[in-house]
Amino acid sequence: MTSDWWRTAAIYQIYPRSFADANGDGMGDLAGITSRLDDLQELGIDAIWLSPFFTSPQRDAGYDVADYCDVDPRFGALADFDAMLAEAHARGIRVIIDLVPNHSSDEHEWFQAALAAGPGSAERARYLFRDGRGPAGDEPPNNWESVFGGPAWTRVAEADGTPGQWYLHLFDSSQPDFDWTNDEVREEFRDILRFWLDRGVDGFRVDVAHGMIKADGLPDYTPPADGGSMGGGAAVTAGVPLEPEISSEPGDLAPYWGQDGVHDIYRDWRKLLDEYPGERILAAEAWVDPLPRVANWVRPDEMHQAFNFAYLETPWDAAALRHVIDASLDAFGSVGAPSTWVLSNHDVVRHATRLSVTEANPQGHGLGSRSKGLPEYEAGLRRARAATALMLALPGSAYLYQGEELGLPEVIDLPDDAREDPTWFRTNGERYGRDGCRVPIPWEADAPSYGFGPSEASWLPQPAQWRELARDRQRGTDGSTLELYRSLLRLRREHDLGSGAVEWLPGFRDDVLALRNGDVIAVANTGASPVELPSGDVLLASEALTGRTLPGDTTAWLRA
Structure with missing residues (x-):
């Protein structure tokens, strides 16, 4: 290693x-x-x-x-x-x-402690709790949407049962965001x-x-x-x-x-x-x-x-x-x-x-x-x-x-x-x-x-x-x-392609990519019509070749 x-x-x-x-x-x-x-x-x-x-x-x-x-x-x-x-x-x-x-789960012990501790507590300071907007605080602190759809804020009920603060969750409501400050x-x-x-x-x-x-x-x-x-x-x-x-x-x-x-x-x-x-x-x-x-x-x-x-x-x-x-x-x-x-x-x-x-x-x-x-x-x-x-x-x-x-x-x-x-x-x-x-x-x-x-x-x-x-x-x-x-994966390792560099090869159609990395040439035909491969022994191809013709939607590797 x-x-x-x-x-x-x-x-x-x-x-x-x-x-x-x-x-x-x-x-x-x-x-x-x-x-x-x-x-x-x-x-x-x-x-x-x-x-x-x-x-x-x-x-x-x-x-x-x-x-x-x-x-x-x-x-x-x-x-x-x-x-x-x-x-x-x-x-x-x-x-x-x-x-x-x-974020954590809402079942994480920290979040459960935050719910129990109430506004202004050290427990709530680990997460992003905020007061709501509007006269009664019944609107979310901002307009952010969750990655999963719907609002990114959920309101909690305080210990006395009254509607309380809101907490941020960029994902599901069961995933409250930590406060990384x-x-x-x-x-x-x-x-x-x-x-x-x-x-x-x-x-x-x-x-x-x-x-x-x-x-x-x-x-x-x-x-x-x-x-x-x-x-x-x-x-x-x-x-x-x-x-x-x-x-x-x-x-x-x-x-x-x-x-x-x-x-x-x-x-x-x-x-x-x-x-x-x-x-x-x-x-x-x-x-x-x-x-x-x-x-x-x-x-x-x-x-x-x-x-x-x-x-x-x-x-x-x-x-x-x-x-x-x-x-x-x-x-x-x-x-x-x-x-x-x-x-x-x-x-x-x-x-x-x-x-x-x-x-x-x-x-x-x-x-x-x-x-x-x-x-x-x-x-x-x-x-x-x-x-x-x-x-x-x-x-x-x-x-x-x-x-x-x-x-x-x-x-x-x-x-x-x-x-x-x-x-x-x-x-x-x-x-x-x-x-x-x-x-x-x-x-x-x-x-x-x-x-x-x-x-x-x-x-x-x-x-x-x-x-x-x-x-x-x-x-x-x-x-x-x-x-x-x-x-x-075997050829990539044998030819040390991960440590190489890309050299683009000219002379191909606009829908064909040809590059050299070390002693390997890769030709990718993203088009529908076939293209002739350059010289070199074919190491592999993603689809069967007919002679040296590379079909559409096919990539071949050759020894340079």
Whole structure:
């Protein structure tokens, strides 16, 4: 294990609920993760990132944390975590865990104490309680809307039963925001970091890393109608050539996103992590624009990585992709950081569907049976395979989301009564939310719950399509998506592409991208008509080639 491993690592996101269920209760768990580590080692990843497994009422799938230093019984116990961590390390796999510092669960002991203590108390000062507006204080303190829809403020009843103060929750009403101007909050999270670092974790993915600090005075703000729910850019229609807004000029930020004060927090955390051996890292979920602003999170004394959401939101279009790749390498390179590429995660429509959708779909809205512009599965998968092959040819670090190596699409036909995402409920079904990318993944075609667990139970229903996409059906099958990913990751490592640089190759049509990274040439055809490949031995292709002809929606790697 070398230093600066995070600069080139391929990191696999595990959504614990949906990865592997060891006890048959229909929900994934830590023992299930341990049982599948050999499969991940075989895939060829360097590290795993686990979404939250902490004690939680699960109102937002664990992102509502009631105890940051214990494991929710649904997932096991601390001993199960320790066993999983040891087994991962024994295989050379590092482990990153999620940290949720913007808000807690309303069942956290601090928030329960705040409710009991009343206005003006030290307990309430840990959260953002405010008096309401209007003569009777019956209007929210400002007009902010929740990421999940509806107002971002909820009024409490005081101890005597009278209507009282309001508390801020940028997400669900069960997720009250901490007040990060409070020193007690800051010290508590230092202790939480130390707790997990002492257990041996290799880093933290920081949820809502662009939140936490709110503008002084909490001024009113109305976000753009076409904006994504977490901030960032405007809605992207993935099937239509659009050039993303990538400039060096920062635009206006919401008063609750990307405030300068967040950087003081991460400088403090970085000093703490640097006290530990083995290059422990911080990875930022920061949905802000433009890219030079994102790079502020990964300056040398702050975080190590920041997810490249501008890249994730770029359509399958050669000009737009070249633009965002160049802008990313420039922005992150200017502060000495790697770009951290990503195409799918637990908060966005899976890219095996998203890249072929032909209607605008802002982040967080999700897809369902009434959505427009939905692609055929094969068309979406073809683009997804090509897009992944392009991404893994780029220098820097890359994140993969569980199931994308199987070519899993977004599940759009979930029954309404099965959905659990707060977005679905807070918008009265107007937005589908994120359940479609969180359906438990298939391992064995002929096993109960397709091998997700020993029983038929599955917390979200799995589609019949999962049978043919199961890992055991794809392992060793030429042309399968699983074998494509294994080959991509093996060649990426063998040719040290993560440490390389991009050199664009001229002489191709406008809908074709051709780049050289070290001794590998990657050619991505985003158009419909075929193109002839340049000279060089073909190392792999995302679809079958006819001679040296690269079909549309296909990427090939060649030896330079």
